[in-house]
Structures are given as structure tokens and as C-alpha cells.
Amino acid sequence: MTRAALLQMTSGIDPAANARTLVEGVAQAAAGGAAMLFTPEMSGLLDRDRDRGAASLAHEDEDRVLAAVREAAARHGIWVHIGSLAVRRDAGKLANRGFVIDSSGGIRARYDKVHLFDVDLPSGESWRESNSYAPGEHAVAVQTPLGVLGLSICYDLRFPDLFRTLSDAGATILAVPAAFTRQTGAAHWHVLLRARAIEAAAFVIAAAQTGVHEDGRATYGHSLVVDSWGEVLLDQGEAAGIGFFEIDPARVEAARERVPVLRHRRAIPAAELL
Template structure:
């Protein structure tokens, strides 16, 4: 299966960002990619977290979702749309949503970011309060795309390995990581964290990052990358707009898991996510499936395993 990760340098104008995303999707599809991943915040890198409210969309309507459905259908691809602001339960905050569209242009799954980036970086010059404009999601999500079982995550989620083990327990073979890693945290941790998630879970990792200097003054790291289950880099971008591609060999992945059965050697219980199809999915179970596990509605913390309690949940 050929896959692509798109790297962008999104700005403060939604329509201009959508035009750039659509152009890059077409470029990725022209290489023969069957699955294409967009980065976090692809429609907007605003001046403030609250700016997301101005372009937030209700389920199934709006220019962002219209473009995504059209592009998937036009190019006959599976399209995993980084994040865009989706309306949730709060009047003052949005959900940071990763949506997956089938080659028929149908929404088959969505995942709302669980872990929010509320941090002050060690140098003291950068701080972020993502929870000011975003409310956390409540579910772990996997979704089928042809022979791939996609495990959904977003940016700061990368620092929480228990999420990825839940995804793999639910059957994930490919981990999606759309991101907007800062230049500072990216230089320090981006490759290390991504490679670790690939190796420990024996999964392919597709990571699509923002990459450059943005109109709002932010600097993001770029270096979108695709890793195989052994931790080998299959493709990597630099900075600026880019499309990277790689072939995923699932037969080799299955052989690795048989010969080096680290997942079967797990001694600490991990609760698997029960199967459920999201209400707005409108394709048959043969072409798409979604699995979810509820989190705490107050903290976004994941369910504890049968024998271990999980700490309360507190990005890149």
C-alpha cells in the first residue's frame, strides 16, 4: 500500500490554506498514494487558540469538510485529514478533529484529540494553553482503510505510549500522527518519540507535521516522516511544503510480529477498545470500521486496565 504524508506551513487565511491542501492532496494522489495524511491545523494556524471558533464546523457541513470529501472522491484515495476545528459540546471551545474519508468521499471515522498541549517550555520563552480553545476528545479510535487498520492520534498524544498500546490491542497496524510540533520540541524529541512508537508497537508510523515559519509568529519543526515497524525511516521531508511517500509492506510486518512477538509477550493487561461504528459513517462495514473506548468525560483520561488504575490526564 502506497501512502503519503503532506507537510504544510499553514497561515491565518482558511481559504488559502484549503487551496494549498487540495493542491498537495492532488500531488500526493498523482504519485499513486492510496492513503494520504494531512497535518494538524491544516486549515488554520491562527493568532490565538480562540480563532479556531471562527471556522469551526458542525458535523457534515462547511467548506473544510466539503473540500475533504471532494478530494477523496476525485482522487479515489483514503484521506486522513490532519485536524480541523469541529463544534463540540462547548460554546467557547472546539474539538481538534482528525477525520477519515473513503475513496467514495464518505466520512468513515473521526478522532478528537485526547491530550491537550498546556505547557511552558524549559527555556521559559514559549508557553501554550491549548485547552483555552479546545476541549479534549473522549475516545480511542481505529479505522479500516483497505488492508490497513489505522490507529488515530494527534501531536501531543505522541507523548502518551499507553494510548498507542490501546490502539495496537484494538488491531492497529498503521499509526497516524498529524502534528504541529514546535521547532523547539521537534528538534529535541520528534524523531525519538515517533521511532519509539513504531518499534515498541511493531507498526508503521505516518507523521505529517507543519514545517516552517507561520504568519502568526509560530515556528514548527517539519521533518514529516514515515517509519516502518523496525524503526527504519522510509521517507522524510525537510522544512516547508512537502509530500513524502512510501510503500507499506504488510506481509513483512506480519512476519516481524511472528518472528519477534513482543506484542504477545505483554505482561501488563491493556484494555482493548470495543467495536462501534460512528453514527455519521455511511459506508458498509466491509469498507470501513471504527473502534472506540470511552474516556473519562471530565479529564479525558483513558480507562484503567483491569488490574491497574490510570492517573488523571493532564502536546509536543
């Protein structure tokens, strides 16, 4: 078994303050014996005021939050999955990009969120992620000390084809960093995460944003770790902070032997409308 940690955050509008929280989280995770730390979507900045937020955004190679976490990972000898940062792209729009950083501070993988959150909620909230962000185009899996990790971000959770692609690529762990709204979180968060774990017979690690943020939004929290049989191993509730858990590859093997869903998968042609 390998010990890991996740950081539940209430990210604000100041990247420097968020970076300090992340660096402290890296230190706490390493001190607690974790081989890898997972952080939420938009760990570096959460600001619905586009003009104000734009002043803090940079290209990846100039992003101070990313640089701070890479340095901390190297200093403490721990891997880090930054759930995502908002980074500038050459084409003008932004990317909602996750990073896997190794224990020397090197970037092992990048993933740009494929499915963008464009919705109008019954609560009156309206979100148009595509106004600022360009979607990613590729699924990404990467070898880590915990096993092969498949990457996703937040709204991707609702699209099981992505997770099938990741498990077909060998992923035994699925990362779902998020900033779920309270309304959608209460309705769907637990059931969707457990479903993805059961379908893929894989661990799911979902580090989440929580609480009321400086920009006025409220997020659901409840960072979860779910095992390959759908059992919830960790639920962080609503408090910000670090949680620890164990990843046991034998649990994946056992689940896939009990119900061999990966071996039984078949390509299904388009349905006929009769």
C-alpha cells in the first residue's frame, strides 16, 4: 500500500495566498508520509470577475503558483497533482490545465479540461466556461508512485466515455479535481464519483474546493476517495485541510476479478432509431 493525501481548499482571488496554502499542503502531506498530494480544480485562482482575475493570469512558464508548487515538491521529495490552474494559451483563450509534478519538481503530465461547464442552474446561477476557456482535445494517463493515474477535471465527471478511455489506457486511479457548486454537489457528487469507480474498477481521488469564496461563489467540498468496489474511503466534509488515505493496488485486482468489466467491454455501434 502507498500513502497519499489530498488538500481541500477555499481558493481565493489572490494567487500568492493560494500558493502559500498549496506549499503548506505539500509540506504537511510529506510530513505525514504521503508519496503524492492531490489538490482541487483552480487551486491557484478562483475569481468570477474576469477583468480582475485576468491581471493574475500568465502562461504556464510564467505562472508563479506552478513554480512555487514545483519548488515545494522538489524540496520535500513528493509528487503533486495540481488539480488545475488557469493558464494563458497562445491562441488568446485560457486553458483549465492540470499538472502532475514529480518529486524532483519536473512536470510529468498536463491535461486540459475537455468538457466545459456552460449551464443555467435553477438557482439562477449561470456559468459559461467556454467564454474564457478553450477545451482540451486529449485524454491523458501517467505513471505515478500510486500506479497509472488518469486525469480529468470537474465537469468531465459527467462523461463516462472519458473514464473508459483512461481505464482502457491502463489507469487504475482516476483523478477528479473539482469546484462543484453546492446545488449540483448535493445532488450528484457522491453518486457520480462512486459510479465512475465501479465502472472502471479503479480508485477515484477527487480533491475539491469548499466553502464561500472571496468572489462570492459557494462550493460543495466533500473531497472523496473511492475504492475500486465503490466504497468511500475518505470524505473530507466541508472543512478545508489535508486528508490522508492508502492506495492498495490489490483492491483493484480483486475488484476486476470479481466483476471483470474491463475484459467484457465491447465496441457498440450507433443505435438504430426504429
